[in-house]
Amino acid sequence: MSGHVAGTVTRRRLADAALAVVVGALVVTTAAFDGDTRPVDYALIVLGSAALAFYRGAPLAVLAVTTATGAAYVLHAHPGTLAALPVLGAVHTASRAGHRGWAAAAGGLFLAAYVATGPMTQEVVEKTTLLAGWFLCAVVTGLADRNWQAYLRQTEQRALEAERTREEAALRRAGEERLRIARELHDSLTHSISIVKLQAGVAVHLARKRGEEVPPALLAIQEAGGEAMRELRATLEVLRTDEPTGRPAQLVERARAAGLAIELTVTGDECPLPATVDRAMYRIVQEALTNAARHAGPAKVHVQLDYEEDGLTIRVDDDGTADPARPPTPGNGLTGMRERVTALGGTLHTAPRAQGGFSVRAELPLEAAR
Template identity: 90%
Template sequence: GSDVTREALLLAGWFLCAVVTGLADRNWQAYLRQTEQRALEAERTREEAALRRAGEERLRIARELHDSLTHSISIVKLQAGVAVHLARKRGEEVPPALLAIQEASGEAMRELRATLEVLRTDEPTGTPALLVERARAAGLAVELTVTGEERPLAATVDRAMYRIVQEALTNAARHAGPAKVTVQLGYSEGELTVRVEDDGTADPAVPPTPGIGLTGMRERVTALGGTLHAAPRAEGGFAVRARLPLGETG
């Protein structure tokens, strides 16, 4: 009798011990998961804050540069224009170097105005579809296709995708000539693929000089752990291809 009672109590004790251990282990695992989740969330928040601060600083520097450069270039453009006008008025031959200065200063002013437009609209104010509509209205032959299951994106990914499409369409309008442009957004399980390609005049033998737009694109994509390829296509024209990890929405 007492032996059976003792064994029953011992078994009950072991069972209770196993239950308590299991519960403790489950609680510990849940605690670890929560801690890991909080750490990831804190890291993401820090990254977004750092990206925002870096973006604000770049914006401030770009605006200051724009203000000072606009003033300097406008003086160069004005002086070159006056010199050309006086030479023609006197019936003299205008030096080619002077004409080159006049043309280059005019092009520099146009580039600065385009840059300022981007700076004034620093945050996305629409969708890729709206960008495509605007580009069509401006006379660019452009088509948009979306593959995969379209879904809400994290704010940083959404901004990067918008900026890539915006910058690529701006470059196509500026440099591609009368080209056809395709914008492709591909949603897969873990990443978003953005492709903007044209059949314009870009030559594989002449790689582009990285401008402020291309550099900004690359910085955004790299900060999100993605990859960006922007170069003339082998068959002619230009291609921008970006792969952005989706992560969590927010």
């Protein structure tokens, strides 16, 4: 983004310089055909025209310089009407910047200097009238340009506001839908899974009480019921909130408390992240640790966060039982992780490591998110 802004500023400066060169070239060429133009006159023309290159930053200063040099030039050399071009440009830009009173006063001062160059002949009156019309047009077009730019800014602001309102409404509807789905899942599945788990537990208990061998299928049902309940609770927690519930360090602490051997490393200058990147970072680390706890076995896990100027790299490696020869089938967790990263314009790599275990690497750009 900074490169784009710098390029825009450079192009504007080049355009302003080109304007000054064109205006100066026209006035100098006209003065050259007069035949009696002196070096001091050329110096006044060049100074007044060159000032136009700075009209964006200092419109009043440019107006003062061009008016002073223009008035001095017409009083000294008695040129034609084209000598007013630098002053006309400065009057227009000053009026566009909101200084219409100063612009009109500068035009009047230049006209007074032009009238003072000689007797009031019909030719002088006609040229003065023509110049007065030009200065009036410069002031009016400057005001019109200012109003037009204000209208464009207001239109853009209204469009941004409407877009923000639509996004907020969409997020609100999505949140309401998530809560509805969470309630439906809780009311329908939680009860059924609890009954299955309870019945299996009672059957296992009675079998052991009678001294009978517990059928493997019954144990599998009991274990599957417990796992299904844990999965359902985790799903309901995600549905009820789409915002991170803490920091990656808290995830690491909870994983350690659950018995997972884990290490966290943070490199670079840790800084506040855009909300979308912060949320994605939390969910990626959460999902990677969840997968490690489920599938890696008694493994060691290393979480690394690399903060860079233009992006964030998240890496979660474990030395578990994953085999490169038998890559796992991506489940909903890895699919959701990839969708989050892709939505931010980042890249995600998930695969078993050559030395054993599993690796998750996500690279999230920051400029686009900002």
